[in-house]
Amino acid sequence: MCRKCGQWKPEDQFWKRRADGAGGLRNQCKTCGTVAAIKWQKDNPERMAAINRRSYENNRETKREYDLAHRAQNTERQRAGRQRKRQLVLDHYGRSCACCGATDQLTVDHIDGGGKLHRAEIGSFKAGHLMNTWLVKNNFPEGFQILCLSCNASKRDGPACQLRH
Numbered sequence: 001m002c003r004k005c006g007q008w009k010p011e012d013q014f015w016k017r018r019a020d021g022a023g024g025l026r027n028q029c030k031t032c033g034t035v036a037a038i039k040w041q042k043d044n045p046e047r048m049a050a051i052n053r054r055s056y057e058n059n060r061e062t063k064r065e066y067d068l069a070h071r072a073q074n075t076e077r078q079r080a081g082r083q084r085k086r087q088l089v090l091d092h093y094g095r096s097c098a099c100c101g102a103t104d105q106l107t108v109d110h111i112d113g114g115g116k117l118h119r120a121e122i123g124s125f126k127a128g129h130l131m132n133t134w135l136v137k138n139n140f141p142e143g144f145q146i147l148c149l150s151c152n153a154s155k156r157d158g159p160a161c162q163l164r165h
Contacts, residue, residue: 004032082129089132092140097148099161105149108135112143113159 001008009029017023026033041048056063089108096103108131110118122134135144147155154162 002029002032003027004036005029082132085129085132085136089135089140090146092135093144093146096146097151098145099147099151100163100165102148102150106146107149107152108132109145109147109152109155110143111145 002014004027007029011025013029013031014025015028015030015033017026028036090106093108095106097106098109107128109115119131123130135141147161151161151163
């Protein structure tokens with residue numbers, strides 16, 4: 001029985017006291033223990049920073065090796081996630097330029113302008129994938145459209161595309 005929540009739970013719902021299994025099980029279930037640990041971490045940010053710093057210093061080389069070994073895998077996973085978000089954005093806003101109908105070099109455009117300020121706010125100046133992430137997280141808000149790179153660049157100097165199609 002968990003001494004924190006008072007519920008009877010199976011043994012696999014309790015952490016072992018030691019990694020080798022000696023010493024039996026802890027008196028709090030995994031759920032209660034996790035909640036308590038998260039609360040402690042929030043209440044003790046300085047101590048957590050010291051623990052994390054010490055852990056990093058003690059395992060610097062191991063972490064470096066792990067990061068190097070998994071860099072390609074993580075990069076591929078990130079690339080796939082970015083591509084998935086881009087496809088969601090194109091599915092929602094359209095797969096062709098709203099101005100000329102082109103289907104190559106598509107970009108997201110702020111219909112009423114203000115893109116420069118908005119990109120600064122969300123930190124996507126040099127990373128278009130952050131704009132796609134923002135659009136997905138914010139449920140594809142109105143005020144955006146898909147334009148080809150040429151139409152979007154020409155719109156920079158005025159409220160509408162300056163190209164003659």
